[in-house]
Amino acid sequence: xxxxxxxxxxxxxxxxxxxxxxxxNPILQGTFVGAAVIALLVVxxxxxxxxxxxxxxxxxxxxxxxxxxxxxxxIGLVMLFRGFVDGLMMRTQQVMANGPHASGVLGSxxxxxxxxHFDQVYSAHGTIMILFAATPILTGFQNIVVPLQxxxxxxxxxxxxxxxxxxTTAGAVLVMISLFVGDFxxxxxxxxxxxxxxxxxxxxxxDYWMWAIQISSIGTTLNAINMIVTIVKMRAPGMTWFRxxxxxxxxxxxxxxxxxxFPVLGVALALLGADRYLGTHFFTAGxxxxxxxxxxxxxxxxxxxxxxxxxxxxxxxxxVVPTFCEKPLFGYVTMVAATFAIAGVSWLVWLHHFFTxxxxxxxxxxxxxxxxxxxxxxxxxxxxxxxxxxxARITYTVPMxxxxxxxxxxxxxxxxxxxxxxxxxxxxxxxxxFVIAHFHCMVLLVVAAAFAGVTYWFxxxxxFKLSEAWGKVFFWLFSSGTVVVFAAMFALGFQGETRRLDWxxxxxxxxxxxxxxxxxxxxxxxxAAFAIMLVVSIRDRAKNRAGADPWxxxxxxxxLTPSPVPFYNFAMTPQVNTRDELAxxxxxxxxxAKPDHYEAIHMPSNSGLPVIIxxxxxxxxxxxxxxxxxxxxxxxxxxxxxxxxxxxxxxEGYHLQxxxxxxxxxxxxxxxxxxxxxxxxxxxxxxxxxx
Amino acid sequence: xAHQAAPGANTRLFxxxxxxxxxxxxxxxxxxxxMLSDALLFTALFAAYAVLDTPMNAxxxxxxxxxxxxxxxxxxxxxxxxSVTSYSLATVAMKNGNxxxxxxxxxxxLVLGAAFVAFGFNxxxxxxxxxxxxxxxxYLSAYFVLILTHALHMIxxxxxxxxxxxxxxxxxxxxxVVARLLNLRxxxxxxxxxxxxxxxxxxxxxx
Numbered sequence: 001x002x003x004x005x006x007x008x009x010x011x012x013x014x015x016x017x018x019x020x021x022x023x024x025n026p027i028l029q030g031t032f033v034g035a036a037v038i039a040l041l042v043v044x045x046x047x048x049x050x051x052x053x054x055x056x057x058x059x060x061x062x063x064x065x066x067x068x069x070x071x072x073x074x075i076g077l078v079m080l081f082r083g084f085v086d087g088l089m090m091r092t093q094q095v096m097a098n099g100p101h102a103s104g105v106l107g108s109x110x111x112x113x114x115x116x117h118f119d120q121v122y123s124a125h126g127t128i129m130i131l132f133a134a135t136p137i138l139t140g141f142q143n144i145v146v147p148l149q150x151x152x153x154x155x156x157x158x159x160x161x162x163x164x165x166x167x168t169t170a171g172a173v174l175v176m177i178s179l180f181v182g183d184f185x186x187x188x189x190x191x192x193x194x195x196x197x198x199x200x201x202x203x204x205x206x207d208y209w210m211w212a213i214q215i216s217s218i219g220t221t222l223n224a225i226n227m228i229v230t231i232v233k234m235r236a237p238g239m240t241w242f243r244x245x246x247x248x249x250x251x252x253x254x255x256x257x258x259x260x261x262f263p264v265l266g267v268a269l270a271l272l273g274a275d276r277y278l279g280t281h282f283f284t285a286g287x288x289x290x291x292x293x294x295x296x297x298x299x300x301x302x303x304x305x306x307x308x309x310x311x312x313x314x315x316x317x318x319x320v321v322p323t324f325c326e327k328p329l330f331g332y333v334t335m336v337a338a339t340f341a342i343a344g345v346s347w348l349v350w351l352h353h354f355f356t357x358x359x360x361x362x363x364x365x366x367x368x369x370x371x372x373x374x375x376x377x378x379x380x381x382x383x384x385x386x387x388x389x390x391x392a393r394i395t396y397t398v399p400m401x402x403x404x405x406x407x408x409x410x411x412x413x414x415x416x417x418x419x420x421x422x423x424x425x426x427x428x429x430x431x432x433x434f435v436i437a438h439f440h441c442m443v444l445l446v447v448a449a450a451f452a453g454v455t456y457w458f459x460x461x462x463x464f465k466l467s468e469a470w471g472k473v474f475f476w477l478f479s480s481g482t483v484v485v486f487a488a489m490f491a492l493g494f495q496g497e498t499r500r501l502d503w504x505x506x507x508x509x510x511x512x513x514x515x516x517x518x519x520x521x522x523x524x525x526x527x528a529a530f531a532i533m534l535v536v537s538i539r540d541r542a543k544n545r546a547g548a549d550p551w552x553x554x555x556x557x558x559x560l561t562p563s564p565v566p567f568y569n570f571a572m573t574p575q576v577n578t579r580d581e582l583a584x585x586x587x588x589x590x591x592x593a594k595p596d597h598y599e600a601i602h603m604p605s606n607s608g609l610p611v612i613i614x615x616x617x618x619x620x621x622x623x624x625x626x627x628x629x630x631x632x633x634x635x636x637x638x639x640x641x642x643x644x645x646x647x648x649x650x651x652e653g654y655h656l657q658x659x660x661x662x663x664x665x666x667x668x669x670x671x672x673x674x675x676x677x678x679x680x681x682x683x684x685x686x687x688x689x690x691x
Numbered sequence: 692x693a694h695q696a697a698p699g700a701n702t703r704l705f706x707x708x709x710x711x712x713x714x715x716x717x718x719x720x721x722x723x724x725x726m727l728s729d730a731l732l733f734t735a736l737f738a739a740y741a742v743l744d745t746p747m748n749a750x751x752x753x754x755x756x757x758x759x760x761x762x763x764x765x766x767x768x769x770x771x772x773x774s775v776t777s778y779s780l781a782t783v784a785m786k787n788g789n790x791x792x793x794x795x796x797x798x799x800x801l802v803l804g805a806a807f808v809a810f811g812f813n814x815x816x817x818x819x820x821x822x823x824x825x826x827x828x829x830y831l832s833a834y835f836v837l838i839l840t841h842a843l844h845m846i847x848x849x850x851x852x853x854x855x856x857x858x859x860x861x862x863x864x865x866x867x868v869v870a871r872l873l874n875l876r877x878x879x880x881x882x883x884x885x886x887x888x889x890x891x892x893x894x895x896x897x898x
Contacts (some may be wrong), residue, residue: 037805058787156712156717156721158881221728224728225721225724225725225728226721228720228724229717229720229724230722231715232720233712233717233720234711234712235715236706236709237706237709238703238706257745259724259727259728260727260728261731262728263728263729263731263732263735264731264732264734264735266732266784267732267735267736267739268735271739271832271836274825274832274836275832278825278826278833279825279826280825280826280833280835280836281750281826281827281828281829282739282743282829282832282833282836284829286750287750287827287828287829288747288748288749288750288752288828288829288830288832289748289829289832290742290743290748290829293742293743297735297738297739300735392753456853519697572705572706572707573705573706573709574704574705574706575703575704575705575706577698577702577703577704585704588698590698593704595705595707597707599707599708605712634701635862640850647858647871648858665701
């Protein structure tokens with residue numbers, strides 16, 4: 001086996017030594033203390049309030065799509081915070097390290113981050129924001145909303161759903177561990193080749209990056225399968241394709257992209273792994289490797305991934321805008337067509353990420369035109385939303401404000417994207433911060449839609465609304481911060497600042513760098529407003545109790561269920577009569593109609609195996625990163641054994657009896673919360689027998 | 692399309708007695724989707740092979756025509772197709788409710804699959820012994836990894852067959868066992884299909 005890397009290796013601990021722990025770095029010391037305090041607070045309060053059993057039963061082993069969705073979003077928000085701190089460090093470093101006379105602190109020549117540390121920060125920022133913040137948050141929404149929107153009781157494969165969550169979590173855990181044990185990749189979130197090869201990155205950083213993505217993307221692929229089957233097979237009676245809410249349509253298209261794109265990423269990273277672990281020459285600089293093969297494979301995934309993120313965002317906007325315009329969505333069919341047109345074109349544009357490869361005018365011309373084609377269906381969508389708002393009775397609630405800000409960002413990001421689609425322009429601004437500003441408009445559109453979704457669907461899950469007043473404070477601080485930072489960044493791009501600079505050598509950039517830093521201050525304040533919003537909302541939850549339809553103008557099936565949604569979703573499967581079913585029922589005074597009797601409901605049982613497999617995957621990733629072969633072998637064997645054990649599991653769930661449902665529905669009507677499952681670890685379980 | 696029918700006597704708001712989808716159909720669709728992602732995985736590997744299949748990427752080492760043996764590959768192809776046939780006969784026996792016939796078909800498929808994998812490993816080992824291992828050149832990396840990835844899939848399928856050989860006598864043909872046997876058939880046939888692509892693309896064109 002190819003083991004030519006510097007430093008010691010022992011059979012017991014692999015490459016792991018005490019020096020791997022950066023206890024001398026003051027920044028990481030502070031981070032560690034902060035993380036340890038938060039972890040102690042969380043674990044301590046769980047123990048103090050004797051909630052261990054509750055967490056195990058209701059969350060960690062849950063196969064309920066709503067709980068899994070909430071956990072996805074919580075993980076995504078935690079990672080969003082981590083990625084934000086990385087961004088704050090980069091902005092602050094660039095202000096501090098401006099010009100030849102910039103002084104340095106903490107052992108750095110300029111600013112406070114030495115180049116190698118700065119490189120890790122931007123690599124971590126990109127990896128985290130795309131794969132461990134945006135992806136889990138959007139997956140979370142899909143998990144929560146889609147089964148409710150289509151009138152289903154759960155996902156098609158509830159157990160596999162939990163497995164997807166815990167594999168994603170295992171990847172996120174590895175990224176977090178890299179803070180305190182070893183270091184992270186310093187080769188960009190895209191894995192700049194051949195910098196990621198063993199001779200140039202001999203440390204464990206690239207391995208952390210590679211295995212964290214690899215493990216979490218298996219979770220994403222499984223989730224894509226689950227979502228597609230759920231939408232195809234589990235729609236309520238009467239929910240024909242053209243009655244499907246747009247968010248479910250976008251979920252379907254986005255998961256078709258996810259299913260077909262993520263395997264390519266898996267191959268790109270696996271071949272890189274073969275280079276690093278087995279000594280092959282796929283992407284090496286000599287011995288017959290091909291550097292651009294990696295770049296192509298990475299972006300064949302990378303560009304569909306961009307639309308994998310943006311399509312559910314369009315879905316959220318398409319739910320929020322009609323609700324607060326009190327109108328049906330303008331151009332429903334064109335919206336569906338545009339969604340699938342974007343998904344289709346997503347496969348034909350990857351080369352625009354490296355026009356400067358020098359493939360020649362014919363290839364660049366093809367990809368340039370294909371890229372511009374994206375503008376057509378996207379334009380259709382923007383006009384559809386605009387025409388929905390035209391002459392509507394708009395209510396400026398927090399979700400609607402986020403949605404309108406999202407449209408603004410889509411316009412700014414989309415039009416600069418059209419500029420970048422022209423190869424001649426692209427050559428000029430390639431690798432400048434103009435490109436960074438462009439795609440941050442798009443990813444902040446994802447964030448805006450995420451916050452629109454959080455405020456919009458929060459009452460559905462928790463039974464009370466978030467504070468409108470603090471929500472607006474949060475909105476204005478965050479959106480102003482975004483405008484200030486990225487308007488200045490567009491300007492810096494035109495002034496010639498390139499990306500990934502740990503030292504901003506040109507003093508003429510200082511004013512705009514300061515403007516950016518001021519924008520970061522607004523972001524920091526918005527973070528405080530977000531925290532206050534949560535605290536105030538939880539404090540006043542009794543005042544803000546939400547009924548089935550807290551907004552009063554919602555249109556889709558999820559708002560037919562009580563808030564918070566009971567674990568069985570619908571006491572009786574609804575019959576769908578039209579598109580925008582709830583709006584139709586409300587129009588005819590039927591929104592409060594209840595079924596006249598109840599029937600037994602088949603529910604899946606909880607399972608501890610997904611969280612155990614997730615934990616074992618994290619152990620396996622850690623062992624591979626540090627090349628602890630015995631631990632890697634044991635953990636992969638344990639995973640296989642767990643999968644086989646599961647295939648022998650005869651527990652096929654249990655039946656919820658009509659009497660129980662009736663009692664719970666009665667409690668729900670009086671405002672009691674019954675989102676927790678009754679304890680039924682032994683009774684009522686169905687044991688599958690040979691039929 | 693979006694008919695806004697006014698509610699009348701026939702309007703139904705709820706659907707009592709709704710059966711939902713069948714488990715087998717959901718699992719089958721899910722498995723087809725998994726195989727789509729697996730097909731994309733092999734597509735990417737074939738693309739990598741195509742890019743690296745040039746004399747320049749052989750870096751002074753052997754090129755395709757010097758290492759592939761289409762006659763040996765032909766026997767491998769016959770073995771894997773025989774294995775698939777045997778598994779298919781096993782599912783015919785399952786249709787008749789014949790447990791021992793099903794198990795016999797699976798055992799034969801398993802043995803033939805193992806012979807196929809052994810053939811492949813033997814090939815790769817002799818190449819490596821001549822100093823033409825996967826670390827020799829970019830071309831050989833692509834060749835080895837393509838063959839090994841396929842072999843890994845075969846080993847996974849064999850493991851799955853072993854599990855089914857325990858579950859058939861234990862549970863009989865219940866819904867879960869039948870769904871797994873049907874999905875395994877698709878998986879096994881898919882691996883044979885991939886091998887046929889490998890044979891044509893690597894062995895026949897390369898020779």
